[in-house]
Amino acid sequence: MIGTRFDVFMSLAGPDRTRVRDLVAAMRKAGLTVFYDEDMPEYHAITAEVEAALHHSTALVAYYSRDYTGRTACQYELTRAFLAGQREGDPTRRIMVINPHEGTDHLAPAELADKKFDRLTTTDLAAVVRRIKAKVNGLSGRIGDLPGPDPQQWHAYRVPGTPDFTGRYHELWKLHSGLTMHRFGLTHHTSSGGTCILTGLPGIGKSAVAAAYAWHFSAGHQGGVWWVSLAGSGTDPDSMIGTFVDGLRALPAFRTIRPAAPATEVIGAFADHVAGLAEPSLLVIDDIPGELTAELIHRFAVPSVGRRLRTVLITNRAVPDGPVRPIEIVAMSDEDAAELLRHYRDGAKLQRTALARRLGHHPVALSLAGRLLRDRAGLLDYAGLTQRIDRDAATIAPVTALLRDRIGTLDDNALGLLRVAVVGSDAALPASLVRRLLGGTAAEQAVEDLQRELVVTASSGGWQVHALVRDTVREHYPAPDWTTPAVEAAEAILDTAGPDQSEEALLVRHAAHLAARDDLPDQLTERLHRRALERYDPLGEAILALPHHRALARRFPDDPAILLAAARCMVATGGFEEAREHAERAGGDEGRRIVADALDALGRLAEAEPLWTAMMADPTPSAETELAYLRSRRLRGRHQEARRGLEALIPRLPFDQAQAAQLELARAEMETDAQVAARRRAAAVVTAYADRGLSDHVTAVEAIRMLADARLTLALTDLKADEAGWQEAARELQGLRDRHAETHGPRNSLTLTLAVAHGESLTALGRPAEAREAIEAVYADVLDRLGPEHPTALRADLVLGYAAAQFHEFEAARNHFTRAFEGLRDVLGPTHPHTLRAEFNLAVALKMLGDPAAQPHFNQVARHTAGAVGIKTDLFWQSIIGAGLQVLPSWLWRKLANPPKPRKDG
The missing domain is CATH 1.10.8 (Helicase, Ruva Protein; domain 3)
Structure with a gap:
């Protein structure tokens, strides 16, 4: 029979044999060739005959009873057919399901329960056979003939897949359904999408299930597998995010675009990279040591990637009720x-x-x-x-x-490595450290012995020692003196340079863990802290650097350089009071500046003011001090003083400082209703960095984000005075958008921000058709990448509203302005200037429709605008005029809400 071709492979559990015979007979009577194993025992293994029949069958019909769910052989057959269809673009393409039960909770994966089944108990047998025959006639080729997926990219420091993985289909289906069930709302109700949590006891197989899924279901994430381990991280949320980011930095495919910037910038760059790939990706975050709160789950899932990323989180800890239901991995069947x-x-x-x-x-x-x-x-x-x-x-x-x-069979060298793993962090032992501890030949033999005895797992950067192994060594093979292996490990780490980012990251995790021990010599501990800072400070990883700065400041309480470094780190992590205390002890110009900045951040402006006055009394204050002082003027509402000072300071600054000062000046301009000047200034900063090939510089990124800030509104008085300025801005924004799309991809978050800003400039020039086309081209990607409440998404709705209004499509304008207003109100509050401007636009649209609901909106804007933006602004006087009108004629629309008279669009 091996080699025989079949139309249908009948897949069923042994107990269902008698209930399936009539169906098989009916299919054969209809002219279908059917493989049906009459003599299979219960819990049978896959035989060569069954394997060959499945390989040579066109489609699989599964009699999916509750008995079918727990049979390994059945699930193997189903998985083969599912993966074959997945490679063709539809996982259920070669599967038909017969569900003999009323419920669907036993059907897995989610795709099979989404109205892709028949019930023999309520459906005519002949009709079922007709559907099976029609499905078979629509297929070509066989299940086993289909080519495998393209080679998969594993961006991970671990061996791809799981060579010894066996069975566990129930867990694989649960994971797959958890990652995809949000797409099947008819049969699965879920409030989360694209993210799963695997939880269970140590060693129960959580990572193996995730790796097997990533390998076997690779057709669903051809963008690649991104695998990051948090082993060795602290348990607080900030430390876990910091370790996640450090892991991202170390991945080879990510290094070329890794910015030396804080965590949010690295995650943003990762999101842009993955979103720009042609196919979806899978992110696995393993060894999560702390509690998975709703906020942490949200951050780990990297929602800004949109639909192009699915995320698996793995932890040994119990997971509280939250937005993602955990999948508990239990013992094998x-x-x-x-x-x-x-x-x-x-x-x-x-x-x-x-x-x-x-x-x-x-x-x-x-x-x-x-x-x-x-x-x-x-x-x-x-x-x-x-x-x-x-x-x-x-x-x-x-x-x-x-x-x-x-x-117990290991020699002293291999056992010594296990003891180093016990005193070190939970992270893998990097290969460079193993070689440093034992030497080349001895290291190779020790690792070979450890792998032979299954007590370490190989990864691309070293060897992972399982928690169960470490516990066994502590209990049954303790070191005579645990300080000795700790000292040996510390000295070896300090004498070892990681050959790549991955091993360096692992070495520093071990250094950070050993530095926290209280039984090491002080000098050795100090060197470990400094080793950690050598990595974390240049990368801007302030959260990971903070405990080491604190420790050094405690050890050297009178060293100004150490105290100032600690204070800078504390400011970066939001610890302003702690930063103030350290900076006061350090003294000097920088110390006083940090103290004043910290007091401003704490809202203690009166305490800070004498410090600013004293610093500026110096006849030659440093550029850093002048810039900080002018920022403090803006924070106090002294915008004109800040603007004049910045305009005088900028020509004297080197390039990077000058661009940062330009952004500070743009902020002052925004807050004094000079939005056009602010927008042009921010765009000029982006251009300056783009011309130098530094589009990812932190200041350039901040400038692009400023372009999306809702305060950069269409200021109507400025528009009338400077249409030429808007024409120049439109050209600049279009050029920046096109350049960024070419270098970073069209779905890059900054590309999308520039596209929306360009669309807005077109409405300012009275070109609504072009503006609408520009926004509609990116609108779906904006919502997918950034979310409906992101400032750029709300800005896009405002632009679409402006364009609709210019075409006198006031119902569409009302709908767009409503979404923008409600989003800003929810995010920023009802009296924020951004919200008030959106509400004013909504009020005008409602007036044009004769809707009496306009009046309360006008009243709200008029009541709060003076306090929010002042009485010398467009918005204040527009709201006063609008609030006083009972009937709003259409010609007044342009006076109140529109840019200059639109040109005719072709």
Whole structure:
């Protein structure tokens, strides 16, 4: 029969055989060739005959009963057909499901429950067969003939896939459904999409399930797999985010675009990179040590990527109720556990099952036992190993006994590496550190022994020691003096330079962990802190650097350089009071400046003012001091003083400082209703960096974000006075948009921001058709990448509203202005200037429609505008005029809400 071609492969569980015979007979009567295994036993394994039949079948019909769910062979067959269809673009293309039950909760994956099944209990058998035949007639080729997916990109410092992975289809389907069920609202109700949490006991197989899914379901994420481990991180949210970012920096595919900037900038660059890929990607964040709060889940999921990213979070901790329902990975089933043992050494099914149960179906214990049985074939059988475990009265957990036996065979070098793993962080031992500790030949032999005994897992940058192994070493093979291996590890780390970013990141995680010990010599601890800062300070990772700055400041309380470095780090992390205390002790110009800045940030302006006055009394204050002082003037509402001072200071500054000062001047201009000048200034900063090939510079990124700020509004008086200025701005914005799209991709968040700003400039020039076309071309990507409440998305709605109004499409204008107003109100509050301007536009649109709801909006704007933006602004006087009108004639629209008279669009 091997090699015979079939139209249909009938997949079913053994107990369902009698209920399927009539269906098989009807299909054959209809002229379909059907593979149907009449003699299969319950819990049967996949035979060569079954494998060949599946390979040569056109489609699979699954009798998906509740018995089917728990059968490994059934799930294997279903998975093969599903993955074949996935490679063709539709996972269910070659599958038809017969569901004999009323419910659908047992159907997995989610795609199968989305109205892609028949119920024989309520559906005519002949109709079902007709649908099966029609499906088969619409297919070409066979399940096994389809080419595999293109080679997958694994951006990870671990071996792709899981070579020894066996079974666990139920967990794989749950993971797949969890990542995709938000697309199937008819049968699955979920408030989250594209993110899953895997939780469970250490060693239970969470990472293996994620890796197997990433490998076997690769057709669904051809953009690649991004895998970051947080092993060695602190448990607080900021430390975990910092470690995540540090892991992203180390990935090879990400290095070329990695900005030396804070965490938010790195995550943003990662989001832009993934969003610009042609296919979706999968992000796996492993070894999460702390509590997964709703906010942390949101940040890890990198929502700004949009629909191009699915995220798997892995933790040993219980997960509280939140936006993402966790998937608990438990011990393997009887069938899967017995099958895993069979891969190592065959044996009677009953004996394999008995041993699996004695081992608690724990994957690590099963693998260790299987390896032991394979290595001692002829000396130890299944029954003998089960009896040995039962005889060990001291054994509480069989996995501990097996690990103890394996570790007991190691020599001193290999055991020494395990002890280093115990005193170090949870991160992998980098290869460079292992070589430094043992030397080349001894290191190779030790690692070979550790891998042979299954107590370390290879990764591209080193070797991961499992938590269960570390616990076993602590309990059964403790060092005579744990300080000794800690000192040896610390000295080796300090004498080792990581050959690449990945190993350097691992070395620093171990250095940071060892620096927190209280049994190391002070001088050694100091060097470990400095080693950590050598990595974290240049990368702007203030959260990860902070504990090391604090420790050095405690050790050297009178060293100004150390105190100032600590104060700068504290300011970067928002610890203004702590920064003030350290800067006061440091003294000097920079110390006084940090103190004054910190007091301003704390809202203690009166305390800061004498410090600013004293610093500016110096006849030659530094440029840094002048810039900080002028910023303080803006914060106090003294905008004209700030503007005059900045205009005089900028020509004297070097390039980077001058661009930062230009942005400070733009902020002052925005707050004095000079939006056109502010927009042009921000665009000039972007252009200056783009001309130098530095579009990702932190100041350039900030300038682009300023262009999206809702305060950069269409200021109507300025428009009338400077149409030529807007024409120049439109050309600049279009050029920046096109250049950024070419270098960063059309879905890059900054490209989208520039596109919306360009669209707005077109409405200012009275070119509504072009403006609408420009915004509609990017609107879906703006919502997907940035979300509906992002300033750029709300700005896009305002631009569409302006364009609709210029065409006298006032219902459309009302709808766009409503979305913008409600979004700004929810994000910024009802009296914020941005919200008031959007509300004014909405009021005008409502007046044009004769809607009495306009009047309360005019009243609200008139009531709050004076306090929000002042009485010498367009918005204040527009709101006063609008509030006084009971009937608003259409000609007044241009006076109140429109840019200059539009030119005719072709």
